Amino acid sequence: MENNAQLIAQCEAQAKVWLSPSFDEETRKEVQAMLDNEDKTALIDAFYQNLEFGTGGLRGIMGAGTNRMNKYIVGMATQGFANYINKAFPNIQPAVVVGHDCRNNGRMFAETVADIFSANGIKVYLFESLRPTPEISFAIRQLKCQAGVNVTASHNPREYNGYKAYWDDGAQVLAPHDKGIIDEVNKVKIEDVKFEGNKELIDIIGGEMDWDYIAAVKEAMVDQDVIMRQKDLNIVYSPMHGTGRVIIPMALRSWGFQNIHVVPEQMVIDGNFPTVVSPNPENAEAMTLGMKLGTKLNADLVIASDPDADRLAIVCRNAKGEWEILNGNQTCMMFCWYIIANKKKLGQLKGNEFLVKTIVTTEVIAEIAKKNGVELMDCYTGFKWIANEIRINEGKKKYIGGGEESFGFLPFDKVRDKDSPASICLICEIASWARDNGMTLYDLLMNIYKEYGFSKEHTINVVRPGKTGADEIKQMMTNFRNNPPQTLGGSKVVICKDYKSLEAKDAQGNVTKLNMPDTSNVLQWFCEDGTKVSVRPSGTEPKIKFYIEVKDASFSGAADYERCTKAAEAKIEALKNDLKL
Numbered sequence: 001m002e003n004n005a006q007l008i009a010q011c012e013a014q015a016k017v018w019l020s021p022s023f024d025e026e027t028r029k030e031v032q033a034m035l036d037n038e039d040k041t042a043l044i045d046a047f048y049q050n051l052e053f054g055t056g057g058l059r060g061i062m063g064a065g066t067n068r069m070n071k072y073i074v075g076m077a078t079q080g081f082a083n084y085i086n087k088a089f090p091n092i093q094p095a096v097v098v099g100h101d102c103r104n105n106g107r108m109f110a111e112t113v114a115d116i117f118s119a120n121g122i123k124v125y126l127f128e129s130l131r132p133t134p135e136i137s138f139a140i141r142q143l144k145c146q147a148g149v150n151v152t153a154s155h156n157p158r159e160y161n162g163y164k165a166y167w168d169d170g171a172q173v174l175a176p177h178d179k180g181i182i183d184e185v186n187k188v189k190i191e192d193v194k195f196e197g198n199k200e201l202i203d204i205i206g207g208e209m210d211w212d213y214i215a216a217v218k219e220a221m222v223d224q225d226v227i228m229r230q231k232d233l234n235i236v237y238s239p240m241h242g243t244g245r246v247i248i249p250m251a252l253r254s255w256g257f258q259n260i261h262v263v264p265e266q267m268v269i270d271g272n273f274p275t276v277v278s279p280n281p282e283n284a285e286a287m288t289l290g291m292k293l294g295t296k297l298n299a300d301l302v303i304a305s306d307p308d309a310d311r312l313a314i315v316c317r318n319a320k321g322e323w324e325i326l327n328g329n330q331t332c333m334m335f336c337w338y339i340i341a342n343k344k345k346l347g348q349l350k351g352n353e354f355l356v357k358t359i360v361t362t363e364v365i366a367e368i369a370k371k372n373g374v375e376l377m378d379c380y381t382g383f384k385w386i387a388n389e390i391r392i393n394e395g396k397k398k399y400i401g402g403g404e405e406s407f408g409f410l411p412f413d414k415v416r417d418k419d420s421p422a423s424i425c426l427i428c429e430i431a432s433w434a435r436d437n438g439m440t441l442y443d444l445l446m447n448i449y450k451e452y453g454f455s456k457e458h459t460i461n462v463v464r465p466g467k468t469g470a471d472e473i474k475q476m477m478t479n480f481r482n483n484p485p486q487t488l489g490g491s492k493v494v495i496c497k498d499y500k501s502l503e504a505k506d507a508q509g510n511v512t513k514l515n516m517p518d519t520s521n522v523l524q525w526f527c528e529d530g531t532k533v534s535v536r537p538s539g540t541e542p543k544i545k546f547y548i549e550v551k552d553a554s555f556s557g558a559a560d561y562e563r564c565t566k567a568a569e570a571k572i573e574a575l576k577n578d579l580k581l
Contacts, residue, residue, distance in 0.1 A: 014066055048467045049067050078117065097166075098110050099149075119198055134310055217254070251422070303424050360547040453555070481523065
């Protein structure tokens with residue numbers, strides 16, 4: 001009780017600062033209402049901490065408070081970012097790109113960011129309206145800027161907004177810059193923020209950058225001839241109320257596809273996402289309208305991008321002709337297989353190519369790369385780590401693709417974040433190739449499993465909001481470290497990897513060092529039967545994530561898919577019991 005009283009007092013003190021004239025009347029009223037409420041839960045959640053950069057930058061629920069997304073938190077973050085940029089580039093006038101997606105308050109936040117940068121003497125290229133995240137990354141590189149900001153909460157629920165910070169390579173910031181920016185942000189008081197912009201330093205950009213970006217996306221194409229033969233591929237696309245609504249149909253047409261249909265209800269720009277519970281392509285519910293239209297039009301595949309158009313979802317027809325939603329591991333696996341197989345067939349592999357995947361993504365990709373003599377690099381979750389591998393190897397090796405299980409892929413290196421416009425065009429090329437060879441995407445998936453091994457992946461999100469939730473997640477990770485499982489799903493754990501200590505321990509107690517660029521709060525367990533379980537707290541949301549992958553060596557073709565899937569699901573349930581989930 002004493003600790004709780006101290007926390008309430010601390011939050012009340014923080015909140016009273018927000019009653020000063022530095023904050024607008026609406027904000028002051030919202031804060032005063034929290035202070036007056038006998039139930040202090042809302043006050044604590046809004047003020048118990050400062051919103052910090054995680055794996056995706058700033059992200060949080062919109063509202064008043066230090067732990068919320070609002071123009072003051074955005075303002076202080078941008079002032080700190082501006083201070084850091086000016087210190088990092090003292091001999092030039094730095095330049096930045098600023099964009100936003102369809103979310104509520106997105107334009108206001110983006111204009112606030114642009115004003116603050118310009119008030120600090122930084123040149124700003126502000127997109128005229130909402131644009132995809134990958135186009136922001138592309139523009140930073142194209143305009144040779146030193147940094148950038150995209151105001152987006154990606155696929156999060158409607159009450160969220162966020163702030164992705166980018167560096168001069170077009171990738172989200174990594175150490176030491178992320179820590180340096182946070183240090184600068186922590187020094188900023190509200191009265192330090194220069195909200196009054198210098199309009200002479202703000203240039204509005206749009207159509208010309210769209211043109212350059214779409215031209216660059218065509219570099220991800222592997223085989224134009226197969227597209228020309230199958231240009232009537234019947235495609236249904238949804239932007240899920242977001243930024244892909246113009247760019248993605250244009251990009252598909254530029255590749256040669258001519259039979260493109262859109263989901264009209266989801267072409268409407270709306271930060272409330274009225275046609276979905278959550279605008280997350282990982283949720284099957286979000287694809288309902290697309291599949292309904294796909295059925296009506298007898299489409300070959302249904303595709304969607306999330307609100308900021310960095311992630312994609314793919315729905316194809318299975319052996320029964322019914323819609324089958326592919327998961328992020330399957331799409332990533334299919335991309336990697338196609339890029340390797342067809343670049344090899346066309347003589348485009350020179351021997352210095354590499355792929356990248358995150359450590360929680362399916363190990364089938366490792367088998368594909370190994371069998372084909374292509375180097376595969378494993379990295380942490382978050383596309384900034386894939387971008388880091390591209391940057392490290394630039395000029396020495398050729399990047400040909402990289403992705404993660406959470407529906408993100410990047411098939412070319414002109415962008416340094418996951419890219420749904422390029423990936424959607426490429427998956428349509430893959431569908432064209434499959435049809436050209438008498439197959440569907442589903443048939444191709446079955447063939448890949450047959451050659452490289454069947455796996456079933458499942459992600460469990462344990463949501464624990466607020467201060468008490470954060471404490472509970474922290475304790476869960478402590479318990480797993482102190483008492484790691486000896487068996488999972490009836491199979492012996494043979495390797496335990498702890499990326500916080502950067503150590504791997506085998507069943508005999510032998511310890512080896514993990515070669516990673518930084519530490520991360522992730523645990524992994526590998527079992528004798530090929531099972532892999534990964535555990536990590538989310539860097540952007542109040543949850544802890546469990547990534548499960550199970551194998552089945554008995555898979556010999558499409559006829560086994562249903563049986564192997566059911567067996568894998570039963571095993572996943574056993575694993576959940578072992579993990580007390």
